[in-house]
Amino acid sequence: MVQDVTLSNEEIRRYSRHLIMPEVGMEGQRRLKQGRALLIGTGGLGSPLALYLAAAGVGHIGLVDFDVVDESNLQRQIVHGTSTVGMPKIESAKRRLQDLNPHIDISVYEAQVTSDNALELMRPYDIIVDGTDNFPTRYLTNDAAVLLGKPNVYGSIFRFEGQATVFYPKEGGPCYRCLYPEPPPPGLVPSCAEGGVLGVLPGVIGTIQATEVIKLLTGIGEPLIGRLMLYDALGMRFRELKLRRNPECPICGEQPTITELIDYDAFCGILPDEVNVLESQYEITPRELAALLDHTDRPFLLDVRNSYEADIATIPGTDRLIPVDQLVNYMNQLDSAREMVVYCRSGVRSANAVNMLKGAGFRKVKNLVGGVLRWSDDIDPSMPKY
Amino acid sequence: MATITIPTALRQYSAGQSQVELEAGTVGALLRGLVETYPDLGRHLFNEQGKLRNFVNVYVGDEDIRYLEGEATELQSSDTVSIIPAIAGGKS
Numbered sequence: 246m247v248q249d250v251t252l253s254n255e256e257i258r259r260y261s262r263h264l265i266m267p268e269v270g271m272e273g274q275r276r277l278k279q280g281r282a283l284l285i286g287t288g289g290l291g292s293p294l295a296l297y298l299a300a301a302g303v304g305h306i307g308l309v310d311f312d313v314v315d316e317s318n319l320q321r322q323i324v325h326g327t328s329t330v331g332m333p334k335i336e337s338a339k340r341r342l343q344d345l346n347p348h349i350d351i352s353v354y355e356a357q358v359t360s361d362n363a364l365e366l367m368r369p370y371d372i373i374v375d376g377t378d379n380f381p382t383r384y385l386t387n388d389a390a391v392l393l394g395k396p397n398v399y400g401s402i403f404r405f406e407g408q409a410t411v412f413y414p415k416e417g418g419p420c421y422r423c424l425y426p427e428p429p430p431p432g433l434v435p436s437c438a439e440g441g442v443l444g445v446l447p448g449v450i451g452t453i454q455a456t457e458v459i460k461l462l463t464g465i466g467e468p469l470i471g472r473l474m475l476y477d478a479l480g481m482r483f484r485e486l487k488l489r490r491n492p493e494c495p496i497c498g499e500q501p502t503i504t505e506l507i508d509y510d511a512f513c514g515i516l517p518d519e520v521n522v523l524e525s526q527y528e529i530t531p532r533e534l535a536a537l538l539d540h541t542d543r544p545f546l547l548d549v550r551n552s553y554e555a556d557i558a559t560i561p562g563t564d565r566l567i568p569v570d571q572l573v574n575y576m577n578q579l580d581s582a583r584e585m586v587v588y589c590r591s592g593v594r595s596a597n598a599v600n601m602l603k604g605a606g607f608r609k610v611k612n613l614v615g616g617v618l619r620w621s622d623d624i625d626p627s628m629p630k631y
Numbered sequence: 632m633a634t635i636t637i638p639t640a641l642r643q644y645s646a647g648q649s650q651v652e653l654e655a656g657t658v659g660a661l662l663r664g665l666v667e668t669y670p671d672l673g674r675h676l677f678n679e680q681g682k683l684r685n686f687v688n689v690y691v692g693d694e695d696i697r698y699l700e701g702e703a704t705e706l707q708s709s710d711t712v713s714i715i716p717a718i719a720g721g722k723s
Contacts (some may be wrong), residue, residue, distance in 0.1 A: 251679075290721040378721045387711045403718040425717040427685035440640070442720055450721075462685075475715070477639075486693045486715065570643070 250275045250304075256348055260302050273463040274302060278349075280462035283307040283370040285358055287334040289447030290376030290400045290454065292324035297455040299342040301464065304507055306342065311333040317631075319446035333403050358382055360506035363389040366613045373456055374398045376451065380428035381509035387412060387421035388506055396470075397421070398457050400450040405443050405478040407450035410488060411457050411469045414497035418470035423491040428513045446478055455502055490567055527599055529611040530621040534586055538562050544584035544611070548600045558617055560588060560627045569594045572601055581607045588613035588620075590631070633661055637672075638658040644671035659688060659702030661712055676714070686717040 252260070252274060258428055263269040263277075275279035280303045284291050287310040290302045290450070298306055312334045314325045322334075328339035331354040333351035354366060356378075363385055367373050373390045375397055377383055383401075399421065453474060460466040473486045496503040529537075537543050538561075546562050548555055549569040567575045569589070585607065589595040592615050599612040613620070621628040632652040637645045645651065653668075655661035662683075666673040678684050684723065689696045696704045705722045706712070 286721060288721065291699075376721045378718045378719060380717070383719055400721060401718045402720045406639045406718070408718065424687050424688070428719075429686040429717060440720070447721065473673070473715070484693075484713075486690050486713070487695065489697075489698050498717065 249281045252278065253348075256302070257385035259346075259348070263301070267420070268465045269413050271462060271481045273465065276302040276463050277302045277459065280372070280458075281305040281370040282309070282372045282374055282458050283309065283367055284374045284376055285309050285382070286378065287322075287324065287338045288312070288318065288376065288378065289321045289402065289442065290451040291338070291374075292322045292497050293448050293451035294340055294376060294451055294455045294458070295324050295342055296345065297452060298458060299346045299351075301455075302303060302349065303344065303458070304348075305350045305352070305370075307352045307354065307366070308335045308338055309356060309358055310338075311355055311357045312616050314519050321442065321447050323448070336450060343468060358385060358389075360509065362505060363407065364393065365605050367393055367395065372398060372453055372461055374458060376400060376454070378598070381513045381515065383421060384508045384512060385427065385506065388496055388503060392505070396461055396468075398454045398461070400447075400454045402442055402446050403442055405446060407446055407476045407478075409450050409453045409457075409469065409474045409476075410472060411461070413468070413470050414490065419488045419489070419490040420494060422496055423494045424473070424488055426491070426495075430514050443478055446476075449476055449478070501545065523596055523599060523612055527603065527611055529586055530616050531620045534613060535587075535624050542584075544586045544609075547579070547585055547587045547598075548589070549587055549595050550589050550617075554590060554631070557631050558621070560613075560617065560620055568596050569584055569597070569601075572598055576602065579607070581605075585610045586613055587611070591617045591618050592616040633706045633710045633712055635661060635665060636714065636719075638714055640716055640718060641672060641675055641714065644675060645669045655706060656703065657706060658691060658704045658712060661706060662689070662702070672698055675716075688715045689713070692714060695722050699716055 257353050261272050263274050264271060274596060282298055282303055284294055287308050290320060295308040313339050314329050314332050316330055318325060324341050325337045333355055334456055335355055339351050340355050361372055368426050373395050375383060375386045385498045387397055394415040396411055398411050400409045414420050455468050460468055471488050473488050475484045492499050548563045551568050555566055587595040592612060596612045599610050602610045618630050621630050635651050637649055642649060651665060653661055653664045655664050662676060670698055676687055691704055691710050
C-alpha cells in the first residue's frame with residue numbers, strides 16, 4: 246500500500262533531512278505520509294505533538310478538543326498564539342499547522358471525547374495519542390484504543406514531572422489499566438489548573454510522544470511498549486520502569502469483563518451536579534462581603550489557598566491563611582462563635598472547607614462564591630486573576 | 632538504609648522532601664516507617680483497609696512490587712524504592 250503513496254519534488258525537498266537517513270528514507274517518509282494519528286487534546290502535550298508530527302510529514306492528523314485558547318495557555322501551549330486567544334483550539338492549531346506544512350491533511354473535531362463518539366472518532370486512525378488532562382478521558386481513551394486494537398501513545402505531566410509510554414496490548418504490551426487499575430478519587434490528585442505545571446515540561450513529554458508516533462508509523466527503532474519513561478525536570482533525570490501486562494486486566498486481560506465503553510465519570514467517582522452543593526445560607530457573594538468588611542463587627546476572613554497563591558493576590562482584610570488540606574489540623578484554633586467567610590481562587594476548595602467546618606460544628610461560616618476570580622470581576626478589577 | 636523517592640504530587644505531604652532514607656527490611660515496613668514520619672502521606676498511600684491504593688504503584692529498582700512479593704518484598708540497603716502515583720495533566 247505504501248507504494249501507492251508518492252512524494253512530490255516539493256515534498257522531497259522539504260523532507261530531505263529525513264530522506265538521507267537510511268532508517269527513514271523514501272520508504273519511511275511514504276509511511277509517514279500515509280500515516281494517520283489522532284491527537285486527543287490540543288493543549289500542553291498536544292501542542293508539541295501536533296507541531297512535530299505536522300513538520301515530520303504525518304499525512305493525516307486529527308485534532309479533538311472543545312476548548313478555546315486562553316491567555317494562560319500560552320506559557321506552554323506553543324501551537325497557539327496571542328493572535329488566536331479566544332479562538333477554538335482546534336482552529337487555532339489547524340491554522341498554525343497548515344502554515345507549517347501545507348502538504349498534510351488536518352481534520353478537526355470540536356468535541357469532547359465521550360463513550361458515544363470515541364470509537365467512531367478513533368476508528369479511521371492508526372495511532373491514538375493521549376494528551377488529555379483528566380482521569381475519565383484517560384480511561385476512556387485507553388479502553389477505546391484497546392477495543393479497536395490500536396496503539397495509545399500516552400503522556401502525562403504534573404508540575405515538574407512527566408510520564409510517557411506506549412500502550413499496545415495487541416502487540417503484547419500492557420494498557421493503562423494494567424498500570425493503574427483504578428483512578429484516584431476526585432480531589433485527591435490536583436490537576437494542572439490547580440497544581441500548576443512548568444511550561445517546558447509538556448514540551449519534553451509531548452516530544453517523546455511524537456517520537457514514538459513517528460517510530461510506530463515508520464516501523465523503526467524500539468517502541469516504548471512495556472516501559473514507563475519518567476522525567477524529573479528539577480533533578481534533570483530520566484528513569485525507566487518495567488510495565489507488565491496484567492493477566493487479570495479487566496479490558497486487555499485473559500478474561501476481559503469490559504467489552505464496551507462504560508460511564509467514565511461514574512467510574513472515576515464524579516457524580517453529576519455533586520460539586521459541593523451548599524445551602525444558600527452558607528454562601529456569600531463578593532458584593533455582600535465587600536459591604537460587610539467595612540463594619541467593625543466584620544466576619545473573620547479565612548483564605549484556604551496555598552501561601553504562594555496569596556503572594557499573587559489576596560483579598561484585603563484576610564485574617565488567616567490555612568491551606569484546605571491542612572484545615573483539619575488547625576480547626577480548633579478557629580472561633581466558631583464568630584461569623585466567618587472562607588475563600589479560595591474560584592470557590593471550589595473553599596466550598597470543601599465550609600463543608601468540613603460545618604461537619605465540625607461551625608454554623609456561622611460562609612463560602613465566598615467565585616472566590617478571588619469573582620472578587621476581581623465584581624469588586625477590584627486591579628486584582629490579578631491567575 | 633533503603634532510599635525512597637517521593638513524587639512531586641506527594642511532596643506537599645512529606646515536608647517537601649523528595650528522598651527519604653529509612654532502615655527497613657521489607658517494602659511494607661519501609662512505607663509504614665515513611666507514614667510514621669509523615670502522617671499526612673498515609674491517606675494518599677493506603678486505603679481505609681490499610682491496603683496500598685490502586686492508583687499508587689511502588690517500584691523496587693525498575694520492578695513493580697505487584698510482580699515481586701508485594702509489600703513483603705525484601706529490601707537490600709542499596710535498593711531505591713519509588714512511589715509512582717497516577718497523574719493526569721496534559722491538556723488544560
